[in-house]
Amino acid sequence: MKINVLVAEIGSTTTVVNAFNGIGGPCPIFLGQGQSPTTVLNGDVTVGLKGAVENLRNNLKSDDIEYDEMLATSSAAGGLRMTVHGLVYDMTVRAAKEAALGAGGIIKMVTAGKLRRTDLKKMQEINPNIILVAGGVDYGERETALHNFEAIAALRLNIPMIYAGNIENQDEIKEIAEEFGVKLYLVDNVYPKVDMLNVEPTRKVIQDAFEEHIIHAPGMSKVRDMVSGPIIPTPGAVMEAAKLLKNAIGDLVVFDVGGATTDVHSVTQGSEEINRILISPEPEAKRTVEGDLGVYVNLPHIVEKIGLENLKKEFEDAEELVGNAKPIPQTDREKQFIERLTKEAVLTSMERHAGNMRNFYGPSGKKTVAEGKDLTNVKYIIGTGGALTRLPNRLEILNYVSKYGKGMELYPTANAKVLIDNAYIMASLGVLSKRYPEDALQLMKISMEID
Numbered sequence: 001m002k003i004n005v006l007v008a009e010i011g012s013t014t015t016v017v018n019a020f021n022g023i024g025g026p027c028p029i030f031l032g033q034g035q036s037p038t039t040v041l042n043g044d045v046t047v048g049l050k051g052a053v054e055n056l057r058n059n060l061k062s063d064d065i066e067y068d069e070m071l072a073t074s075s076a077a078g079g080l081r082m083t084v085h086g087l088v089y090d091m092t093v094r095a096a097k098e099a100a101l102g103a104g105g106i107i108k109m110v111t112a113g114k115l116r117r118t119d120l121k122k123m124q125e126i127n128p129n130i131i132l133v134a135g136g137v138d139y140g141e142r143e144t145a146l147h148n149f150e151a152i153a154a155l156r157l158n159i160p161m162i163y164a165g166n167i168e169n170q171d172e173i174k175e176i177a178e179e180f181g182v183k184l185y186l187v188d189n190v191y192p193k194v195d196m197l198n199v200e201p202t203r204k205v206i207q208d209a210f211e212e213h214i215i216h217a218p219g220m221s222k223v224r225d226m227v228s229g230p231i232i233p234t235p236g237a238v239m240e241a242a243k244l245l246k247n248a249i250g251d252l253v254v255f256d257v258g259g260a261t262t263d264v265h266s267v268t269q270g271s272e273e274i275n276r277i278l279i280s281p282e283p284e285a286k287r288t289v290e291g292d293l294g295v296y297v298n299l300p301h302i303v304e305k306i307g308l309e310n311l312k313k314e315f316e317d318a319e320e321l322v323g324n325a326k327p328i329p330q331t332d333r334e335k336q337f338i339e340r341l342t343k344e345a346v347l348t349s350m351e352r353h354a355g356n357m358r359n360f361y362g363p364s365g366k367k368t369v370a371e372g373k374d375l376t377n378v379k380y381i382i383g384t385g386g387a388l389t390r391l392p393n394r395l396e397i398l399n400y401v402s403k404y405g406k407g408m409e410l411y412p413t414a415n416a417k418v419l420i421d422n423a424y425i426m427a428s429l430g431v432l433s434k435r436y437p438e439d440a441l442q443l444m445k446i447s448m449e450i451d
Contacts (some may be wrong), residue, residue, distance in 0.1 A: 001062035002030065005436075007428035008227065009048055009234060010074040013038055014251060015045075018428040019060070020069075020443065028439040030423055031449070032059050040076045040219030049226050059336075071229035071431045073237040077217035080210050080233040081128045083109040085152075086165070086191075087135035087144045090280065096134040096164060096189040099199040101287045103206035104236025107129070115148045120155060123265040129217075130209050131159055132202070136166030138192045141349055145169055146176075153180040160209050164190045164202045185209055197281050201383030207232045230434045235287065237430030238384065242267050243285055244433050245444055253353075253412060254426070255346050255398065256385040259327060262345045263289045263385075264353040270374030274410060277357070277370045286373050288353045293345040295338050295387050296327050302341045305348065310340045328386070335391060342387045343397045347404055355410040370410065378412040382448065384421040394420055423447040 004023040009016040015038045019031040023082055030151050034056025039048035057065045082105040086093035089112040100107055108126045111119055121132070131152055135145030145165040152161065153176050160183040163173045167189055177184035185208070188201045211231045223231065232240070235256075242265045251268035267285045269275070292301040303311060303322055311318040321337045329335045355372020381401050388394045398418045405411045425447055433440035444450075 001057075001060060001065055003065060005432065006053070006056075006067045006070040007432055008052065008070060008072040009427055010040075010045060010049070010072055010076045010223075011038055011234070012040075012076055012079070015039075015048040015052045017049070017056050017426050020432070020439070021147045023432075023436050023439050027256070028436075028443055030425060030443055032056060034059055038076055038371060040217075043219050044222055045076065045184075045252060046222045046226050047218050049223075066384060069228045070226055071435070072216060072223070072227045073234040073427050073431050074231055075234040077214070077220055078129075079106045080104055080118045080130065080206070080214075080236075081108050081126065082130050082132060082206075083107070083111075083123055083126060083128045085111045085115065085134070085148050087331050088112060091194070092134045092136065092140050092165065092191045095197050095199060095200070096132050098197065098283045098286060099164070099202035100132055100206060100238070100327055101192050101289065102199060102283065102285055103203040103210070104233025104239065104287075105206060106289070110287055111148075111196060112145055115151050117381055120151060123152065124155060124157065125357060127157075128159060130211060131157075131161045132206070133162055133163050134190050135164040135412050136169070136189075136195060138167050138189050139167060142166055142169055146172060147172055150176050153177060153182045156180055160185065160213055162187060162202065162205055163210065164188065164205075165190075183268070195281050197283050199283050200285075203236075207236055210236075212325065228345040230431055232431050232434070234427050235289065237427040238263065239265050239287055239430065240433055241426045241430035241440065241444060242382075244430075245382075247259060248445075250379040250442055251451060252380040252382055253350075253375055253378050253401075254382045254384060255349065255388060255401075257342050257345050257383075258294055258385050258389040260294040260298055261289050261291050262293040262349040263287060264349045266353065266373060266378065268375065270410070271377045274357075274370045274374040274376060278355075278374070279371050282355070282373050285355070288349065290349045290352060293349055294324060295341045299325050299341060302395040306341075306344055308405060322451050325425075328390075338387065339391050339393050339397060342391060343400060344393075346388075346397055347400060350401060350404070351409075357408045357410065372410065374410040374414050376410055378416050380419050381412055381416050382419045382421065384424065386424070389421055389424040403429075419448040419450065421447050422449065
């Protein structure tokens, strides 16, 4: 069988390959999926990739598979591990962090102010894929970013560095990078003026740097033997898909509940009313990742949050269900239990992602301010990931989102409509959109049953 485009999702444990035909024509279609264990730890990721393609061949009942091109997302080899360093935590550090998360980064360390010896030692132990240095508004404070960049460069870690701080430092940053042999990516300031975020240029450079350097990760050196197109971090691919879909249908929030984490991606500027009382800026596209909210690897954390005794009121056999948890629940009882945990993951992740209004009292009386991400303008609540695309009551779980809260939270309203990525291809379509945005959008609408 001849296939136009294969998109591989190379995960930490499983590699999935999605097949698409009709790309570039009026009617792109999703043909099917194959999967196989990821073989990064075996020293060669292409073994697992070939296994996934073979599984796809069996699923499509084809004698052989030929494809024009293969694109990929990856969270294998530890994903995109980053450290982020800025000047003031609530300003340049937060802006840099937003850029890293939106690009699909796994942030292992965040610092504000000048780096200390202990910070540098910790960074060496983390051994990140990319280091992001910011600091200072344009033509503002210079010394902290220069100090931090030079201190890191002097370690000679052979790790690419991105500089996204005060543009007045760029010439000196170039000199330091040349002196210590650092692979440097220069980008516009993530925080060029007070209360102004500029995260998109940095997000793009992070993904470019990831693609350039992921092929050197252990087990990934042969990935270009099969993957001919872009390779981007899997969470970054979901964000790319979310941004594309937002431009077509309106403001949205995406919940991606997995076995280890729950990611929330929102693409909205919020309401004018809330923006007038917002005390600090938020990016239009925002991602948060909750490392303690997974329904398999981190299942015990969600159980602890709910409370085992509370769960026993709903599930008398809760202890047995926890002890026998599987990556994919099999029985109706197991599915009901995972649905309860998924609901907790969705609502908790929304609490952490969304902002709030609060009142305070001063000499002139009561004043209301808002802080954090405003989701009140969201028109669509979208579910992707294994749990929210496969559990029987996934729609009911997401319907709780617009009914939750006590009135001061900046949550989606009852007007928001729930959509499901039924084919579970949102990440694949995010990387597909890099080359074929119109096809990716059309396929997304089909998967989510959008007219």
